[in-house]
Amino acid sequence: MHSVSVKNLSLNFGAVSVLKTMNLDVEEGEFVVLLGPSGCGKSTLLNCLAGLLDISAGEIWIKGKNVTWAEPSERGIGMVFQSYALYPQMTVRGNLTFGLTIAGLPKDEIEKRVARAAEILQIGPLLDRKPGALSGGQRQRVAIGRALVRDVDVFLFDEPLSNLDAKLRSELRVEIKRLHNQLGNTMVYVTHDQIEALTLADRIAVMKGGVIQQLADPHTIYNKPTNLFVAGFIGSPTMNFLHGKAIDGGTAFQFGDHRIDLSGYDGGAVGNREAAVLGLRPEHITVHATAPAGPSLPAEVEIDENLGADSLLWLKLDGQSVCVRVPVEGRLPSGTKVHLGLDIAKASLFDAASEQRI
Amino acid sequence: MTAMSSASTVTPNGAKPKPMFAPGRVLIYTLLIVTSIYYLIPLYVMVITSLKDLDQIREGNIFIPTMKPTFDAWIKAWSAACTGLNCTGLAPGFWNSVFITIPSVIVSIAVASISGYTLANWPFKFAEWCFTILLVGSFIPYQVFLYPLVIITREMGIYSTLYAVIFVHTVFGLPILTLLFRNYFASLPEELFKAARVDGAGYWRIFFNVLMPMSLPIFSVAVILQVTGIWNDFLFGVIYAGPTNYPMTVQLNNIVNSLQGVKEYNVEMAATILTGLVPLTIYFLSGKYFVRGIAAGAVKG
Numbered sequence: 001m002h003s004v005s006v007k008n009l010s011l012n013f014g015a016v017s018v019l020k021t022m023n024l025d026v027e028e029g030e031f032v033v034l035l036g037p038s039g040c041g042k043s044t045l046l047n048c049l050a051g052l053l054d055i056s057a058g059e060i061w062i063k064g065k066n067v068t069w070a071e072p073s074e075r076g077i078g079m080v081f082q083s084y085a086l087y088p089q090m091t092v093r094g095n096l097t098f099g100l101t102i103a104g105l106p107k108d109e110i111e112k113r114v115a116r117a118a119e120i121l122q123i124g125p126l127l128d129r130k131p132g133a134l135s136g137g138q139r140q141r142v143a144i145g146r147a148l149v150r151d152v153d154v155f156l157f158d159e160p161l162s163n164l165d166a167k168l169r170s171e172l173r174v175e176i177k178r179l180h181n182q183l184g185n186t187m188v189y190v191t192h193d194q195i196e197a198l199t200l201a202d203r204i205a206v207m208k209g210g211v212i213q214q215l216a217d218p219h220t221i222y223n224k225p226t227n228l229f230v231a232g233f234i235g236s237p238t239m240n241f242l243h244g245k246a247i248d249g250g251t252a253f254q255f256g257d258h259r260i261d262l263s264g265y266d267g268g269a270v271g272n273r274e275a276a277v278l279g280l281r282p283e284h285i286t287v288h289a290t291a292p293a294g295p296s297l298p299a300e301v302e303i304d305e306n307l308g309a310d311s312l313l314w315l316k317l318d319g320q321s322v323c324v325r326v327p328v329e330g331r332l333p334s335g336t337k338v339h340l341g342l343d344i345a346k347a348s349l350f351d352a353a354s355e356q357r358i
Numbered sequence: 359m360t361a362m363s364s365a366s367t368v369t370p371n372g373a374k375p376k377p378m379f380a381p382g383r384v385l386i387y388t389l390l391i392v393t394s395i396y397y398l399i400p401l402y403v404m405v406i407t408s409l410k411d412l413d414q415i416r417e418g419n420i421f422i423p424t425m426k427p428t429f430d431a432w433i434k435a436w437s438a439a440c441t442g443l444n445c446t447g448l449a450p451g452f453w454n455s456v457f458i459t460i461p462s463v464i465v466s467i468a469v470a471s472i473s474g475y476t477l478a479n480w481p482f483k484f485a486e487w488c489f490t491i492l493l494v495g496s497f498i499p500y501q502v503f504l505y506p507l508v509i510i511t512r513e514m515g516i517y518s519t520l521y522a523v524i525f526v527h528t529v530f531g532l533p534i535l536t537l538l539f540r541n542y543f544a545s546l547p548e549e550l551f552k553a554a555r556v557d558g559a560g561y562w563r564i565f566f567n568v569l570m571p572m573s574l575p576i577f578s579v580a581v582i583l584q585v586t587g588i589w590n591d592f593l594f595g596v597i598y599a600g601p602t603n604y605p606m607t608v609q610l611n612n613i614v615n616s617l618q619g620v621k622e623y624n625v626e627m628a629a630t631i632l633t634g635l636v637p638l639t640i641y642f643l644s645g646k647y648f649v650r651g652i653a654a655g656a657v658k659g
Contacts, residue, residue, distance in 0.1 A: 047552075050552070050556060051555075052552050052555060052556075071555075071558070072552075072555045072556045072558075073555070073556060073557065073558030073559075074558075077556065078556065079552070079553065079556045081549040081552065081553060082549070083547055083549050085547065085549035085550045085552065085553040086553075087550065087553075087554075087567075087568055088572060089571040089572065098554075098557050098559070098567070099556070099557030099558050099559075102557060102558045102559055102563065103558055146553070146557070150557075158549075
């Protein structure tokens, strides 16, 4: 039994199709992140799961129950919003107990749940304060607490960390991960931040234009992106794309005047292709003074960006800009002529027309 | 040489402080004082005239305060001045106005706030249409409806009673108030509403427990608009109330415009001040909320 199951879900606003025949199964206790640029429909999908938006077609199942037309409160979900959405006139305790009182839970049960949530989230001392007297991080903890006391199967997070500053964001990110390990609930988490997605997710659903482009674990998403969009969206700096063609029955890639041997490529049958794109992440390229063994390309150093732990070299390669991640010791002055060693085993090859991975 | 001189020059930091009597400031204060006098003089004349007796008034100078102030005119205006045939003063009119204003204000605000909430947060199929109709409704001149409403209230059996005036005020208050409330509720964060729904709060609970406690400014605006509007109304009172139920404004008119006997300026002044006292008090007490609420309602929509 899937914890959350979306079957052929479509959503139209008038003539605009926001979500297109979407299917998504989330396993019990799984942490799934919906990732995509703004306007891709990720928050919309989450609102549909929560029952805050009526869908145009399809079904939503939660814990083996068809909840397509159930009220948000009857779906067994708790939701955390980007703007915290705490009731400003109620105390923290009031915020936590509001839903429980409506549900008609006995007083001692409510007390027990609030105490537990306060302990897990360390908000005990804040219980009698109003949200206005809390910091952003504290507010978001209370918002998570409000989902927690509901004692639900599925947590829905709608960009919960986007309103926080960078330091708090990374702290709370770890806490959410810890919370997931501790509670073991199913979590569906919307973000546009790929770091959050890569660190938190068991599986990531990369979305664009109301369609899930790829649904896989972070490792696969990063190393074997299914199409050009996913390849370009994940990773910072982005993957280097070399436009050329596959030749010699798919055993080599022609880039300008250069011939790159594809023999180590980890993918499907390449074959000859008129237009193909070879994608290489900055860390899968090495810099050498002389041409190394295996596939390589000559290039010229343009800019050296020192990031502290490592360094980003921006090079010119046949008029195209290429980025390479090198250890700090590998720093080179501008204008140095170098050779780039390509790790074809970790490269991704795409068909330029279909934009799909080969 | 130039470098030396520029280095030794102390350059002032920030704007030059303005002298006490800068031309701009003098102009502003002069303007403000003149305007204040312009608006305060009538009030001043009214107050001192109302405190004089008729002999003093006949002496002619309306700006000179009286040496022997008397409240006789005020008492007469309240309880003995003749409005048409009855010589009972403004008191009955005051109570009529109170009985008209209180229910009209409560009912119109209650209905408008709930309608505005529904339009903003629970969009139904024809919500946009309803909104447009309301928008148009709030711009149609009242005069168009006067006669149809006479017939409607007659058919309802309430014509020439206080209920007719209450009914008309409530109906006419709805479009603009609904717009006001809709825009205010639309400006509140949508996620709050969503969070309440996830918490299992329904239509009424979201309204009363979540949104209303956040809406004090807009409710005060609505109360001020309605109280002053309804209290100051003359037209509906004179048409729908019937002679025995005239509100204070209509009775004031009857006192001031009565053509028989001696013109009692002191009584008329006192009556006018008495009639204006309620809206004045409201403005003084809640001016702060009024401005804040108007601004809050204006943000979105």
